[in-house]
Amino acid sequence: MTFFNTLFLTAVLLLLHAPPCPAAGGSWSVLLPSIGISAMHMQLLPNDRVVMYDRTDFGVSNISLPNGKCRPNSTDCSAHSVEYDVGSNTIRPLMVLTNVWCSSGTLMPDGSLVQTGGWADGYRRVRIYKSCGTCDWKEIPNGLTQQRWYASNHLLPDGRQIIIGGRQAFNYEFYPKMSATENSPSFPFLVQTNDPNVENNLYPFVFLYPDGNLFVFANNRAILFDYSKNQVVKTYPTMPGGQPRNYPSTGSAVLLPLRLKQGVIVDAVEVLVCGGAPKGAFANANNGRFDGALDTCGRIKISDTNPQWVMETMPLARVMGDMLLLPNGHVLIINGATAGVAGWELGRNPVLSPVTYRPDNQIGSRFEVENPSSKPRVYHSTAVLLRDGRVLVGGSNPHDKYEFTNVLYPTELSLEAFSPSYLDSSSSSLRPMIITSPKKSNYKMRYGRRVAIMFRVSGPVDVNLVSVTMVSPSFNTHSFSMNQRLLVLDTSNSTKELGKSTYRVVATAPPSGNFAPAGNYLLFVVHKEVPSPGIWVRMQR
Structure with a gap:
């Protein structure tokens, strides 16, 4: 047998014994062709309604405020926030007064959404929404001690939320306040991870660790942080490759499922960080050159005494993707683009197929590509898990106004649902x-x-x-x-x-x-x- 015949036979045998490529699963449905706004922010409420909003300076939206209302001191009588009723598949417009662009929030223990910050007149605002069928947003001027734009929030064991960072805000604060004189402690980690030309540490990834401290990831590094003492408890290694993962290089992250047995965590506490854009991608995109997104994920056992990142390769590179925990413990990676970065007109080549990540599988068999949507969901797109197991998907507006024609990716007002394969008949x-x-x-x-x-x-x-x-x-x-x-x-x-x-x-x-x-x-x-x-x-x- 010749060398080439042997090589051919070997290749055939390898193909016969290779594990089969998983078949694509899941299905898509359009719930509403338009909700009137682009769903830039999204929160599921405990009555199966979803609050969504974009920003107040986009221009006139495609849904009017009720009863002929207009925002004070404005000629814009359209809504920039809506409440979606999952059960009836209907929308109700809401009145938001100040600019909620690139803000943050937390569902509080009483079921109200407490939303913080934004742009311009919204910098220091706190807004509260408690759903009741006829309720609307209530706003608290100067509810924050610092301007918060691109900050991250997390609910704490004491029932308050912590608000970390934001553009040029290298500190954190709490809401509600314990006293009128409560300040904003400095957070040097945000200074250390800040690139002054790009600020690749905005919307830091924050997770509550089971000892009460916070895991905080910004740019390409992470710490375990005792917010009550303003002390770093542990410093983790830089993710291999040193590529930025936070806005505007915009990857995503999840705390992997915590398995409990007799009141303690079984195995390890792990974080998974996926996607993003390489160093220099923001400057290149602003000059018309769109670098390919990162196709790597880093997984780290943050509870180990000597934690190390384990790198994995996704089947699809992705920037601006969302990572959601599904009820069965799998991770859904959805939305985003395969080139560019977050920002006005800075993303290219939408990635339409979600990917499921199975944390308990062996490396090399964890990813599965799912059936694609037909709608690009790039900058300012969102996704949340619903009670019935579907994933609600909305948004996508890579422009500084509503743009529906003569642009590469029109503003998207539709609402879709992705049904993972566990919902198949x-x-x-x-x-x-x-x-x-x-x-x-x-x-x-x-x-x-x-x-x-x-x-x-x-x-x-x-x-x-x-x-x-x-x-x-x-x-x-x-x-x-x-x-x-x-x-x-x-x-x-x-x-x-x-x-x-x-x-x-x-x-x-x-x-x-x-x-x-x-x-x-x-x-x-x-x-x-x-x-x-x-x-x-x-x-x-």
Whole structure:
């Protein structure tokens, strides 16, 4: 046999024994062709409504304020915020007074969205929205001690939120304030990670660590931070390659699922950071040269004594992508572009296919490319998880005004839903349905207490493959979902069959607010990686 024949035979054998490429999954549907605004910011509320808004100086939107209202001292009588009712698939316009452009926010324990900062007259504003069918935004002038634009927020175990950074704001503060004289402590880490020409540390990635400290990632580095003492507890290695991952190089990040057993974390606490744009990409894009986005992810066990980044390669490079935790513990990477950076007219080549990342698989078999949308979602696009397991997708406006014609990527006013493959009809016999206890809206869970959940599955059930997860509803903007976390609760092999197709599982709530700050969560029963529709629960002290 010749060398070339041997080479050919070897190649054929390798192909025959290679693992099959996963088939694309998931499906898309257009929910509304227009919501009147571009959904730049998005928050799911515990009544299955979603608040969305863009900015007040975009020009006139495509939805009017109700009852002939106009914003004070303005000729703009259009809305720049709306409330979307998931159940009825309808929109209600809201009145926002000051500019919410590139702001941030947190869903508070009482179910109200407390939103902070913005541009110009919105720099130091605090805005509160509590949904009630006829309610509207309430604004607090000078509710912040510093100007906050491109800041990140996180709910804390004490029920307050911390607001970190922002453009030229190398400090942090809290809301609500403990006193009128409460100040804004300096945060040198933001100075150290700041590139004065690009500011690649805006919208830093912030996650609550189970000891009560905060993991903060900015530019290409991360620390563990004790905000109560204003001290760095641990410094992590720079991500290999040293490429920037935060706005405007805009990658995304998640805290991977926290698995609980007898009140402690099983295995490790891990963070995953994906995508972004290389050094120099911002300057190049402003000069008409659009660098390819990063195709790497960095994963790090932040709980290790000697943590190190492990790098992985995505099947699709992505900048301005959103990363969402799905109820079964997988990570969905969605939206974005394959070239350029975040900013007006600075992104190119939209990436239309989401990618699913399976954290528990072996390296090399974690990514799966899903079916594409037909709508580019580039700069200022958003995505949030809904209670039924779908992902709501909106936004995309890479222009400084509403532009619908004669531009490369028109302003997008539509609202879509991406249904992951676990919602396919082929999985219906595996899908649990929660039927009783807890069944009422906003069921109250106490830390460390056990709760029995009854559910029904139409097909055969493997009781060893049933789990219970809790997902916090996140505030999404600029490719980062603030306050996002998923906990896999301790069920201790408690799943029992009660009767035909009816089962009970007993789950233990998280032990403290360090694991899950008090507030509203979506609780799911998961069977063979197929989640039930969620129910709202409320963690209480």
